[in-house]
Amino acid sequence: MNNPLPHALRALTPNVHAWLPDGHATWGLANCVVVTGRKAGSGAALLVDTPYTADMTRRLQDLIGGIGAAEGAAPEVRTVVNTHGNGDHSYGNGLFPGAEIIATDANGKHLCAEPAPAELAALIALSDPESALGAYMRRHFGRYGDFGGVSVVHPTRTFSGEVDLDVDGVAVRLIEVGPAHTAGDLIVHLPEEGVVCAGDVVFNEDHPVHWAGPLESVHRACLRILECDPRVVVPGHGPVMTPAEVGRYADYLLGLRAAVHRGHAAGRPLPVLAAELIADDPYPRWGLAERMAILAAVEYRALDGETEPPDLVGLVGFAAGFAHRREAAAADGSGSGG
């Protein structure tokens, strides 16, 4: 992956443009979606999610500025919607001063668990590069530098359930679907455009990671997306999808859930089960198979009745160990992963 950032926004409809970085097999390069109004010259825009760094956010802002160039009215982002509280969907919030920032009430619960930009930068810089976690953090997060210029900017408006908005004639419905990927997920339904922005309830072409779960809840959130009967689904990461592709992804989650539950019922220790799941990877072309270890850990937590917020860094460290062992095995040609 040389330069993974898009040179142009992709028009999904005349009023909906997507920022789709090439984030395959790595972390943090999330999709954003810009909704512009129908009234010529009004220039109002709504942005679904903000990028991880100030540089990426400014680059997106430049592209948004070009949307209305032909009409001479550059859109102004007056509303930011955060699908959830992970930094790769919200750290750029502060670069939209004056915009209303909308998320679910429960989004705040996740923000308690999410490292702030400075903490994340320190974790990358101060971790032992020889350790599995240190190597993993550098590989997947090193590109983002020191996260200078961004900070945690909380929503200015929160809700539970559903909220209807109007972007100068374009209907926007926010639908709470969490807890699923995190405690406070929402999806964005644009009914007249035939688009749903799924946030990280849905990943495409990478193994998914889900912090809150359990997988049954993520599956239910996928079904809610399909109930919207969209033409196009924008996942949190990866290329845009058809509803049929989202349906297959939802089926995969249920199958994985069943395998984890069987392992739990049989008393399999979590590291053993995680290694088995990764070794039997049903989608070897997807990136980041080690994320299955996180999904298994989160599911075990639910089965064990644990309700404390997840230790995100600890979970990434658990996954990093599997990635490290797989790479070591590949390097010495023994071929046995996990």
Ligand SMILES: [Zn+2]
């Ligand atoms: Zn994400």
